[in-house]
Amino acid sequence: MTTAIPSAERIRQPLVFGGLPEAEGFARVPITPRDRVHFRVDRELPLAEFRADLPDAVTVSFDAGEGLYRVDGACGQGPVLADWIRAWCAGRGITTVGLRAEADVRRRAPRDLPPAFLDDLCRHYGPVSLKRLQRNMSTIRLHLPDPDDLAQQVAEWILKAVGQYDETKGVPFGAFLATQLSKWVHDLGRAAHGRTAADTEHKQQKAIAAFVAEHQRRPSEKELAAYMGQSVATLRRNSQTVATLNGLRNLQSLDGAPDAAEVLIPDSHEAPDEIMGEAEQTLLSHALTAACAPDPAARPEQRAGQPNVLGWATWYLTTWGGVTKTQLSAELGTSVRNMNVHADRVERALKTQLAELVD
Template sequence: MSLHAAIPAVDDRTRSREPLVFGGLTESEGWALAPITPRDRVHFRTDRELPLARFRAGLPAGVTVTYDEGEGLYRVDGARGTAESLAGVIRDWCADAGYGTVGLRPETDVRRRAPRDLPPAFLDELCRHYCRVSLKRLQRNMSTIRLHLPDNDDVDQQVAEWVLKAVSTYDETKSVPFGAYLATQLSKWVHDLGRNAYGRTAADTENKQQKAIAAFTAEHQRRPSEKELAAFMGQSVATLRRNSQTVATLNGLRNLQSLDGGADGAEFVVPDNGEVPDEIMGEAEQTLLSHALTAACAPDPTARRDQRAAQANVLGWTTWYLTTWGGRTKTQLSTELNTSVRNMNVHADRAEQVLKQRLVELGG
C-alpha cells in the first residue's frame, strides 16, 4: 500500500466556515444594502457646546451632524464637492450665534457608511455578536482600558461605540472580513484612549518606555538601570529623564483622587492668620487653590455619561497647573502634548468657569 493511500483524504469543504447570518442576511448581503460611499466632511470644535437641534436646523438640507463627546469634536457630512461651502455656512452660523470655532477643517472624499442605513435587525444582531467578540479580544488590554473606564457599564458602552465606528468605516470592497478589520482597529482605539485623555506625545512616550522595559526585562531577567534603558531605546540619558518626567506627570494625573470625587469630602485645616507667618499662609492658600482647580476639572456627577462634563478635564488641569506652578508656557505644553494652543485654551476655559465658582465658595 502506498504512503498516499494510507493518508485519508481531507475534504476542503470542511475548512470553509459558514457565513455569519444577522437578521436573516449574511454579512456580505447586509453590507451590499448600505455600501460605503464618499462624502465631504467638516471637522471642528467650539468654545462651548452647541445646541444641536438649532445648529442642524441652520444647515442645508441633506447634511448630517455628529458630535463626539469624548473628543469634543463636531463632524458635519455633506455631498461631494460641498466641503468649502459647508465650512463657510458653519463659520457664519457659529459667528452669528456667538460661538467660537476651533480647528475648523474641511475634508473631501471621506468614505463612510451611516449605520442607520443598514437593516435594523441586521445591525442589531451584528453589533450584539461583535460586542461579545470584542470584549473577549480586549481582555489582554483591560488593564489599560480600566485606567480610563473603571465601570463595567462604561466599558460595554465604549466597546459598542467602537463596533458602530467600525461599521461606519468598514470598506466591504477591500475583501477583508469585517471581524478582521474590527480586530485591527480595536488595538488602535485602545491606545487612542490615552492619547485623547492625556495628549498624544505623553501617551506614546509611556507606551514606548513600557515596551522597552518589558523587552529588557525579558532578555536580562531584571529591570534596566537608567543608563541601560536609555541605551536600549537609543536615547540620551537627558532625553530619557525628560520623557520619564512626562510619564510621571501622566501617572500623577491618573492618580488624582479628586478627579473621581474622592477628595471633595476631605477637610482641610487652614491655620489662623494671626498665629502663623505669612509664608505658611501663602502655602496654605496655594494648596486650597490647587485643590479648587483639581475639583473644577473633576467629572460632574450630575452630567449624563454621553456629555463632556461627565469626563475629567485633564487637558484643562494640565494647562492651568503647569503654566501656573510648573513654569511652562502654553507654547511649550502645546509641543510636548502635541495639541494646539487653541485646543488647550478651550479646555482651560472650561476649567476656569468652574474654578471661579469654587473660589467664590472658598472666599465665602
C-alpha cells in the same frame, strides 16, 4: 485510518444577523464617499438649531466624548461647508477650534443598516471584542476602570468600525474590527493626555518589555537609552514627560467627589500667618481640583462627564509650575487652542468654587 471531513463541513458558515448574512447586510448599505468638516467649539452648539440651518442633504454628528463635531456633505462641498460653519458660529459668538475640511471620506451611517441586523451584530461582536482586548487590559484600566464604561466604549468602537468598514476590500468585518481595536486603545491615551506624551510612554514601555524579555531584568538608564537609540539626556527628558503623564492619571480626586471631602483650616486668630498662607493655598488647590472634576449631572460619555485633566494641567503647570502654554503644548503634543478650550471650562467652574469659598 482517518476519515476525510467533507469540504462542505470544513467551510465556516456565514454569520447571520437579523435574518441576513453578514456580507449581505453590509452590501445593502454600501460605504459611500463624502466631504467631511471636523471642528470643536468653545461651548456646545445648539444642535437642533444648527441641524435646521444646515444646507439640504448635509448631516452633522457630535462625538460627546471627544467634543468633536463632524459635518458631512457631497464630494466637493468641503471648503464651502467649512466657510459656512465659520460664519454660522461667528454670528452667534461661538469660536471654532481646529476646523478643517477633509475630502473623499468613505463612511456609512450605522443607523441606515436594518435595525435587527445591527442589533444582532453588536450583540455578537461585543463579547468577541472584549476577549480580543484582554491583551490590552492593563492600558484600558488606566482610562476605563469601570466595567460598565468599558462595555459602553466597546459598543461605541463596534459602531465606529461599522461606519468605516469597506466591504469591497474583501476583508471580513471581524478581522477589520480586531485590527482597529488595538489602534483605538492607544488613542485613549492620546485623547486624554496628548499625542506626544502618550506615544512617548508607549515607546518606552515597549522598549523596556523587549529588554526584559531579552535579558530577564530591567534596563539601566544608559542601557535603555542605547536600546532606544537615544541620548541619556533625551531619555531623561522623555521620562519626565511619562512621569508627568502618570502623575496626572493618579489624580484620584478628579474621579471622586472632592466636594464631599472636608478641608480643615485653623482658626486665623490662633494660627500664625505662614500656616494661614498654606491653608489658603490648600483651599485654592482644592477649588482647582473640584473645578476639573466630572459634572455629576452630565452623562459619562459627555465631555462634562469626564475629568478635565488637560484643563487641570494647563492651569496648574502654567500658574505654579513655571511652564508657559507654548512649552506645555510642545510637551503634551496638543495645540494651545485646545488647551485654552479646556482651561476656559476650568475658569468657569473655578469662579463658582471661589465664590463659594468667599461666602
